[in-house]
Amino acid sequence: MNESPLLSVRGLTKRFGGLVAVKDIGFDIRPGEILGLIGPNGSGKSTVMKLIMGIERPNAGSVKVNGVEMAGWAPHRIARAGVGIVFQHSRPLHRQTVLEHIKLALLPDSLVKLAAEPHVHQRAQEIAARVGLAAVMHRHPATLPFADLRRMEMAKAIARDPQVVLVDEPFAGLTVAESEAFSELIRGFRAEGRAVLLVDHNVKSLSALADRVLAMYLGEHVAEGTAEEVMRNETVRRVYLGGKLELRQRTGAAGDAKPTILEVAGLRVLYDKACALDDVSLHVREGEFVSIVGLNGAGKTTLFNALSGLVRYQGTIRFDGRDLRGMSGAAISRAGLVQCPETRELFGDMTVLENLELGAYHLADTVRAKQLSWLFDLFPILQSRQGQTARTLSGGEQQMLAIARALMAQPKLLILDEPTLGLAPVILEQLSKALESLQKSTPITVVLGEQNVRFALPHADRVYVLEHARIIWEGSASRFEAEMGRGFLEVVPNNGSGATTSGDARTQGQQRRASF
Structure with a gap:
């Protein structure tokens, strides 16, 4: 391999006001x-890519x-x-x-060279065939599935014949088979001697491709x-x-005899043409604490938004004996299924x-007062802050308020969606x-x-692992520690050519599910 780097980055720093998004x-x-x-989210990965491409200007570096x-x-x-x-x-011209x-x-920057139309046409056809678009190259973007829109973005990048290729979240919204096909295109860049910077939440797919990996957190280099x-x-x-797993023995945990309060079958969610959930099925019994574990981008928030009536879906969701299809988010909340969102959605002013009273606007005054008293016992800091505006609270206090507001109903x-995001250990x-x-x-x-397994497991009766829009594992917290604890972030070895050493991603996923 040529030892002279095609891309060399040093001391790259970007500030947005008082926030240092990328540091050195x-x-x-x-x-x-x-x-x-x-x-994880907020680490600065996409900002690094934008700084290299000139979409953002660096403060230093x-x-x-x-x-x-x-x-x-x-x-x-x-x-x-280059x-x-x-x-x-994708933002195509429709x-x-x-x-x-x-x-x-493919067109050159100089308009006087546009006469080379036959060559341009032939080259465009070759690129379309290379990325798997030969059969649809005469169609318009609105008629294409999501994976083909991603292939078109790849084709446009290839057309410029770059020396350095930046690839942002290539596997988001793709099925396992589509991800493997996209991986082959990225391996093609390596074979052609290009330098590739690959950013993705899917750690395992990325690791199977990358020769080296750089980990960031809160804008800084970690490893x-x-x-x-x-x-x-x-x-x-x-x-x-989140660190070492520490499990606690549940006393009086919900057993198999308890009735099912939530049943999800064959759930599928599309964002435009991107598949965010694919054939997800699960159940929750009354009184259970169920943790759904997955890395960023796995589909956890999409699942919760579907349960809460906030996104359209295919499949079946039954809660407390009722089919939720066609019910509004407000009606679902009044029926007793309440979500505390990842983004908190507090009224800052x-x-x-x-904020707490808004969570119980439909309750009688006496019931609301009793609920409020209970929540002040649960979160004492909120009682001392009750006259303070929400935007002036710390991040941890805002999270407590968001949970308390949901409980007021x-x-x-x-449903608690990523409650630990960005919080200090003492708040956790x-x-x-x-x-x-x-x-x-x-x-x-x-x-x-949760992504933070250390927080998600101690209270859990059962655990589901959501990976790449699908449930790949279900079991008790103790089984998770034994079977998935080390494997949750384990990567597929890269043998140097980018190919995996033990079969493709689809085969490995099947083997993992079979072993459990």
């Missing part, structure tokens, strides 16, 4: 090499392509100099066919090396999993007390104690969606 990031990518960039400094250049200059980007979201999109990307080395790094595992089933301990008290003192059923 540096790396090299050589010809024929794929560098994977990983990290160097970006060199083939030895030429390009930090701060406009995106079109960087593209001309950098291409495959965007996660009146142009697939072939016309590729031809537009770098082979995928196996990075995934063994204690800081990386703590960032993704209203006080703590006003007297739910039969409470407070939330954990509150959940323990909730379990001991109420009959409320809880469904928790």
Whole structure:
């Protein structure tokens, strides 16, 4: 391999007001090499990609392509100099066919050279065939499935013949088979001697492709090396999993004799043409605490939004004996299924007390007062802050308020979506104690969606693992520790060519499910 890097980044820093989104990031990518960039939401991965492409201007640092400094250049200059980007979201020209999109990307910057139409047409057809679009190249984007829209973005990048290729979230919304086909296209870049920066939430798919992996967290460098080395790094595992697993023995846990309160069968959700959930089935019994574990982008929030009536779906959702199809989100909430969203959705200019009362607007005054008193016992800090506006609370206090507001509605089933996101360890301990008290003192059923396994497992009666839009595992918390604890972030070995050493991703997924 050529030792001179095609892309060299040093000291890259970006601030948005007082927030440091990227801090002193540096790396090299050589010809024929794929560098994977990983990290949870908010780590700064996409910002790094935008800084390299010129979509954002860095506050400090160097970006060199083939030895030429390009930090701060406009995106079109960087593209001309040999950098291409495959965007996660396609924004096509709807009146142009697939072939016309590729031809537009092939056109030279100088308009006087447009006479080379026959060559451009032939080259566009070759690129369409290479990415698997030959059969649909005369169709318009609106008629294409999501995977073909992603292929079109890849084709447009190939048309510019870049030395450096930036690929953003290539596997988001794709099926396993589609992900493998896309992986082959990315391996093609390596074979052609291009330098590839690959960003994705799907750690396992990314690791199967990347020669090296760089992990980020809160804008900073955490670890770098082979995928196996990075995934063994204690800081990386703590960032993704929350640290060492510590299970607690549930007393009086919901048993098999309890009736089912929530039943989901064959759930499928599409965002436009992207598949966010694929044939998801699960059940929850009354009084159970069920944790749904998955990395960012696995589909947890989509699942919860479907349960809450916020997105359209195929399949069946039954709650407390009722089919929820056609019910509004408000009606579902009044029926007793209440979600505390990942984004909290507090009213920032209203006080703590006003936010809480909104959660119980449909209750009688005496019931509301009793519920409020109970929640102030559960979250004492909220009582002392009840006259304070929500936007002035700390992040941990806002999370407590969001959970308390959901509980004010007297739910039969409470959904908690990523409640630990961005919180300090001391706040996590407070939330954990509150959940323990909730379990001991109420009959409320809880469904928790979390990436942080350390937080998700201690209270759980059962665990589902959601990966790449599908449920791949179900069992007790103790079984998870034994069967999935080490494997949750384990990567598929890369044998140097980018191919896996033990079959493709589909085969491995089947083997994993069969073994459980």
